[in-house]
Each structure stands twice: as structure tokens, then as C-alpha cells.
Amino acid sequence: MRIIDATGPIDDLWPRIGAGEPLPEAGRALVERDRLGEALASGLELGLHLPPDTEPADIEPHFGRLAMISVGFPSFADGRGFSIGRSLRQRGFLGRLRASGPVIADQFAYLLECGFDEVAIPEEVARRQPPESWLSQSAAITFGYQRGIAGRGSILDQRRARHD
Template structure:
């Protein structure tokens, strides 16, 4: 899998655990949603915990765990399935401040929208990374300076810019 952050391919500092793997005493680990409750009970302060969830997850499922989580990865099972974007926005609205990752078959054209919804990183399969290199992801990130959507990436929306211009 290739990891994209700020339009660049980067190394992943998180370790994804299989459900049968033992929980380590320390480190940055990602567990599946069914394993989350157990991991929260077992892991101490030396571990940094993340979870990977399906894009169909109800945000309420994660509410109790959110304060302890440093990372949430939302799976995108298909290119045309955008439910993960909605889930990302809902988690950000509920105060999640950690790393939010989109994982799956996303393309560079979806990158600005992913950033606008609150994602920090995008993880794609190696076959997609071979077809869409770093230059395409960087170009996609910088394709728009504003959008109609009020985002989480620090960029203002077109509507906010119009309001400021009207007040001047």
C-alpha cells in the first residue's frame, strides 16, 4: 500500500495488526473495529492506538473511544462509494483531532475532496500508485484554492470569501 500525505508518497509509521496478532506493549498500532474494545482495555499509555473501520460505521460506535484514539482509518471498498467522506466529516464534527486516513481505491481526483472532508492521509493499493504517481497527487492537491465545501484543511470556502468581500 502507498501512503499519501500533503501530496507526497511517505512511509507509514503505523503498524496494522491482524486480529490474531498479540497486542504489543508499545508503539503505534492499528486494530480492527471488532478488536477495539479489547485493545482499549489492554493497552496502556505506552501504546498509541488507531482503528480501521468500514465506511458504513455509525459515528456513535466510536464516540466513547475517540478520546483515546490517535488514528482512524476509514475503508473505501470501491471508487464510487463515497460514504467514507461523510463519516470523516461526522468524526471531525464530533471533535476527533487525530490522524484520519482514507484507505482503499481512491484516485487523485478525489484527493481535494478527501482533504476537505477532514482526511490527513490517503492509502491506496500499489497498483493504483503505479498508475497515479506522486506528481498527480500533488497536482490534484493544488488544483483548487477554494471550494464550495467548508473544509477542515484550513482553506476557506467560496461562500466565506464572498462574505468577506461583501463586508469590505
């Protein structure tokens, strides 16, 4: 997986710990939801990977202990992760938010708009869409139909303001 944020490619600082792997003794770990209890008891800087059918309210009590949340996107056509990311931000999650899976560069601005900080894309997507493609898309949306996480108004808000 390659990691890209609004500045370009970045190093992956979150080692993903598989089902049978032991948690590290120190540092950071990105764990699956079924290992959350075990990981919360550790002294690790903790990241949590969520499948696309997760209800954000279920993990809200753990926000204070999570430094990063990764949301799984099984395909670029599956939009559930956008809703999860936006809901996590609306519920107050302030840590790093990652979209993980075969999303495409054309979706990057929407991911940022929903509150994601970065994307982890498979190598085959990275080969077809170099970082320049992602960066050019990050600024492609200047107006939206929804109110943005960053406080940007919608097209409707702008129309109303002109008529007031």
C-alpha cells in the same frame, strides 16, 4: 499499501493487526473495530480502522484514546468515507485521519478538505498514479461549494461578501 500525505509519500508507521494476530506488547497498532475493546485495555498507541458503514458517534467516546483513525473506502465510487471523515473532525477528533482503499488522485484535494491527513492506496493504484499526480491534485481546489474543515469559506460565502 502506499501512504501519501500533502507532502508526498510517507512511511506507514501503523502496523495493521489482523483478526487472529496477537496485539504487540508495545508501540503502535491499527486494529479493526471488533478488537477495539481489547486494544483499549492495552498500553499501545492506538489506531482504529473503520468500515464505511460506521456511525462516527459510536466511537466518539474513544477519541481521547485514539491517535489515528483509518476509514475504509471499498472503491473510488463509494463516497461514504468522505462523510465519515468530515463527521469525525466535526465531532472533535484531532488525531491522524487516513483514507484507506482504492481512492484516486483526483479525489485527494476533497479528502484533504474533509479533514483527512493521508491516504493508503493499493499498489495497483500507486503504479498508475505516482506521487506527483497526488501532489498536483492536493492544491487543485481553491474554491468549494461547502465550507472547509480548515475554515475556508464557500463560493457562496465569497459571493455574499462581495454584495455586502
